[in-house]
Amino acid sequence: MVQTKKISDVDVETCEQTVIHTDVVQTVSEAMSNDEDMDNVADLFKLFGDRTRIRLLRALYQSEMCVCDLAYLLDMTQSAVSHQLRVLKQAKLVKNRREGKVVYYSLSDQHVMQILVQAYDHIKE
Amino acid sequence: MVQTKKISDVDVETCEQTVIHTDVVQTVSEAMSNDEDMDNVADLFKLFGDRTRIRLLRALYQSEMCVCDLAYLLDMTQSAVSHQLRVLKQAKLVKNRREGKVVYYSLSDQHVMQILVQAYDHIKE
DNA sequence: TAAATATATGAGCATATGTTCAAATGAACG
DNA sequence: CGTTCATTTGAACATATGCTCATATATTTA
Numbered sequence: 160m161v162q163t164k165k166i167s168d169v170d171v172e173t174c175e176q177t178v179i180h181t182d183v184v185q186t187v188s189e190a191m192s193n194d195e196d197m198d199n200v201a202d203l204f205k206l207f208g209d210r211t212r213i214r215l216l217r218a219l220y221q222s223e224m225c226v227c228d229l230a231y232l233l234d235m236t237q238s239a240v241s242h243q244l245r246v247l248k249q250a251k252l253v254k255n256r257r258e259g260k261v262v263y264y265s266l267s268d269q270h271v272m273q274i275l276v277q278a279y280d281h282i283k284e
Numbered sequence: 285m286v287q288t289k290k291i292s293d294v295d296v297e298t299c300e301q302t303v304i305h306t307d308v309v310q311t312v313s314e315a316m317s318n319d320e321d322m323d324n325v326a327d328l329f330k331l332f333g334d335r336t337r338i339r340l341l342r343a344l345y346q347s348e349m350c351v352c353d354l355a356y357l358l359d360m361t362q363s364a365v366s367h368q369l370r371v372l373k374q375a376k377l378v379k380n381r382r383e384g385k386v387v388y389y390s391l392s393d394q395h396v397m398q399i400l401v402q403a404y405d406h407i408k409e
Numbered sequence: 410t411a412a413a414t415a416t417a418t419g420a421g422c423a424t425a426t427g428t429t430c431a432a433a434t435g436a437a438c439g
Numbered sequence: 440c441g442t443t444c445a446t447t448t449g450a451a452c453a454t455a456t457g458c459t460c461a462t463a464t465a466t467t468t469a
Contacts, residue, residue, distance in 0.1 A: 177445080178356045179386065180349070187346040188357055197338050199407045200400065205333030211457080213326045217319070221312040224305070226416060231303045232313055239458055241417055246457095260415045260466050261304065274403050275325065281399060282324045302415080336427080351446060364428055366447060385436055385445045 206250050207275065211235065211243050219253060220272050223265035331375050332400065336360065336368050344378060345397050348390035 178184055206212055214233055218224060226244065230237040244264055247253045254267040266272065303309055331337055339358055343349060351369065355362040369389055372378045379392040391397065 177352050179445090180353050183347055183349060184353050184357050187343050187349070190346050191339075191342060191357075194342070194404070196404065196407050197342055198335055200403050201333055201335045201338045203403055203407065204329045204338070208326055208330030208333040209457080210323055210326045213322050213329070214316075217316060217322055218312050221315050222308055224308060224312070227302050227414095228305050228309050232309050232316075236459070237416070238418085238460080242457075245417080257416095257466090260413095262416060271406065274399065274406060277402060278325050278328055278399050279319070279321065281396065282321050282328065304415090334427080352444095361429070362446075363430080363448090366445095367427075370447080382436085382446095385443090387446060 203250075206247065206252065207278075209243075211239070212247060213275070215240070215243060215247065216252065216266065216272065216275065219264060219266050223263050225261045225263050229264070328375075331372065331377065332403075334368075336364070337372060338400070340365070340368060340372065341377065341391065341397065341400065344389060344391050348388050350386045350388050354389070 207216075211233065215229060218229060218232055224232070226241055227237055229244075230240045233240065244253060244255070248255065248264075251267055252271055253264050255262050255264045257263075332341075336358065340354060343354060343357055349357070351366055352362055354369075355365045358365065369378060369380070373380065373389075376392055377396055378389050380387050380389045382388075
């Protein structure tokens with residue numbers, strides 16, 4: 160924990176902005192300087208932050224399924240489902256294989272679901 | 285794992301939709317019938333799915349801070365930061381206390397950060 | 410080759426979201 | 440009491456997002 164003793168003001172050139180605890184800002188800024196991957200984290204969570212995609216992942220966690228089955232299961236248009244599956248595939252969260260006319264989707268990585276499960280547990284308390 | 289033996293078609297009243305693997309859909313549907321909390325999970329992730337909010341949480345994970353310090357740290361308008369802190373507070377992810385003119389924000393629950401850290405680890409591989 | 414079926418894709422549209430700007434609170438201090 | 444400073448808040452605006460609709464692609468089958 161950082162203590163907040165020193166009080167000082169600093170003017171910034173862009174827009175006049177004030178800093179109260181210079182030392183704290185300095186410390187935190189250094190601690191955060193490493194992880195520029197936070198943007199990627201946000202992007203990953205952005206994928207999870209949609210009801211449709213969450214339900215798709217949840218369903219595929221149970222079993223590999225084709226597009227029309229997923230559409231029926233979620234009570235959605237085949238087109239809408241296909242669009243979202245595309246998003247999930249681009250993010251490498253799901254993979255697919257073709258068998259004749261039918262395309263089967265499945266999770267490309269079981270590990271990703273752990274994040275989901277943990278969040279689920281968090282909600283449940 | 286569910287096997288995909290039976291092939292059959294079903295018409296649905298709303299829009300004409302086709303189901304190929306009735307048994308799989310049935311099984312998965314039952315498995316998913318319990319967790320209606322998936323919507324809440326999506327909502328939680330929606331909060332994480334933004335660069336600004338992620339960085340705010342990341343910063344507060346290091347130390348309690350006031351609004352103007354956070355604004356300086358993230359190089360953002362104090363107003364924009366305040367708006368997002370409000371969102372995080374409504375979601376009970378952060379809390380605040382007033383000390384004179386200055387309002388200090390901090391994480392209301394360290395546990396929530398575990399989800400973030402896990403996702404961070406996932407990215408790192 | 411033509412028809413049928415499963416899926417993919419692009420454009421359009423309506424809504425959601427995040428930021429800015431201006432103005433309102435709220436507290437300390439002369 | 441009026442001024443200053445930190446923060447909050449509401450409206451406006453621009454962009455992002457997810458769905459629909461029509462159409463394209465791909466594969467099987469008659």
